[in-house]
Amino acid sequence: MAERTIKYVNQWIKNKIGRDILPLELILFVTTRCNFRCKHCFIDSFDLDHGNDLSLDVIENLASDLPSLMVLMITGGEPFLRDDLPEIVRVFSKKSRPKVVSIATNGFLSDRTFGTVQKILEQEEFCSQLIVTLSFEGAAESHGRNRNNPKAYEKALLTAKGLNEIRTFHSNLAIGANITLVPENKSEVLAVASELAGSGLFSFLTQNIYRKRKPCCANNKCSLDIYRRLSEFVINFSQTFKMSGNNIIGAWHSYKERYQADLIERTCRDDKYQGLSCEAGRGIGVVYPDGSVAPCELHPPKWGNIKDRSFPDIWNDPQNRKFFDELRADKCFCTHECFISASLNLQLFPMSSCLLWNLFYRGIKK
Ligand code: SF4
Numbered sequence: 120m121a122e123r124t125i126k127y128v129n130q131w132i133k134n135k136i137g138r139d140i141l142p143l144e145l146i147l148f149v150t151t152r153c154n155f156r157c158k159h160c161f162i163d164s165f166d167l168d169h170g171n172d173l174s175l176d177v178i179e180n181l182a183s184d185l186p187s188l189m190v191l192m193i194t195g196g197e198p199f200l201r202d203d204l205p206e207i208v209r210v211f212s213k214k215s216r217p218k219v220v221s222i223a224t225n226g227f228l229s230d231r232t233f234g235t236v237q238k239i240l241e242q243e244e245f246c247s248q249l250i251v252t253l254s255f256e257g258a259a260e261s262h263g264r265n266r267n268n269p270k271a272y273e274k275a276l277l278t279a280k281g282l283n284e285i286r287t288f289h290s291n292l293a294i295g296a297n298i299t300l301v302p303e304n305k306s307e308v309l310a311v312a313s314e315l316a317g318s319g320l321f322s323f324l325t326q327n328i329y330r331k332r333k334p335c336c337a338n339n340k341c342s343l344d345i346y347r348r349l350s351e352f353v354i355n356f357s358q359t360f361k362m363s364g365n366n367i368i369g370a371w372h373s374y375k376e377r378y379q380a381d382l383i384e385r386t387c388r389d390d391k392y393q394g395l396s397c398e399a400g401r402g403i404g405v406v407y408p409d410g411s412v413a414p415c416e417l418h419p420p421k422w423g424n425i426k427d428r429s430f431p432d433i434w435n436d437p438q439n440r441k442f443f444d445e446l447r448a449d450k451c452f453c454t455h456e457c458f459i460s461a462s463l464n465l466q467l468f469p470m471s472s473c474l475l476w477n478l479f480y481r482g483i484k485k
Pocket residue numbers: 153154155156157159160161162195196197225
């Protein structure tokens with residue numbers, strides 16, 4: 120545990136002084152393929168080479184190039200469609216040893232999900248907290264309508280149930296539910312949160328507010344009052360269930376989550392920068408299924424491609440560093456939760472971040 124903490128602090132210092140900069144958090148899109156085509160999905164909006172997902176070899180090189188990775192967020196498309204998902208996690212476990220590996224899923228492919236999660240957790244090399252987060256966009260009917268499949272909600276709950284059975288034998292597995300607030304679901308989203316919390320299937324809940332490509336907050340038709348109430352509910356639920364038995368971390372986690380929700384609400388309301396410099400392009404970054412690299416999901420993936428150059432080369436390219444400096448000088452802002460969370464973690468680091476993640480690793484209890 121201490122060895123990993125030293126590694127993170129070391130990389131954080133390098134990032135601060137601008138030497139051999141590498142992200143501590145990475146969003147890895149492993150595929151553009153999905154069994155659904157949701158109305159709000161943005162995966163097709165990227166200028167990507169679709170149907171040409173990265174090979175395991177290239178992903179292994181990426182993992183070797185990121186020895187200080189603290190958090191690996193796997194997403195897609197539907198990540199569980201990749202047969203080699205356990206191998207992808209294995210190469211990161213061997214080369215990067217991240218503290219947390221999270222996988223975002225629509226939860227429809229139950230059997231595939233159970234098999235893959237079992238394989239990951241049984242790997243000798245696996246040394247992380249595994250978080251599987253299922254996404255919800257409304258009550259059963261509207262969720263099904265959005266996914267174009269009336270059984271989508273029910274199947275996601277069945278997947279959560281099966282994952283809970285696996286969790287009985289693997290305490291380093293946590294199951295989350297992410298609720299996206301969109302204009303169409305604002306009348307039911309609080310009831311959905313309450314139902315998911317009451318199901319007893321989830322270790323924690325998270326909330327997203329719908330965003331388009333930048334500028335993401337302009338013309339947002341979601342009710343901020345609903346967002347505030349949803350955030351409050353989600354934070355209270357997570358504090359009670361996720362961090363139970365650990366008052367210090369419960370308090371810190373809840374403080375950070377409240378700060379983040381408040382910042383997002385202010386950003387949406389005022390449509391302007393709220394004083395948090397973004398870590399996108401330094402402490403956190405994105406790799407797409409075709410290998411292209413971007414500082415964040417809201418800027419075009421144009422920094423380079425890991426099929427052509429190594430990730431550190433791309434990340435430390437003077438042109439890309441200049442782009443990062445300009446983003447910060449221009450006080451770039453948005454409401455993307457992953458990037459706000461990473462920016463809060465990495466700017467309060469190491470005082471709070473190490474503490475948070477170290478205890479978070481042990482602290483998720485249902
Ligand atoms: S489930 Fe997710 S990745 Fe698949 S279409 Fe819907 S939003 Fe896109």
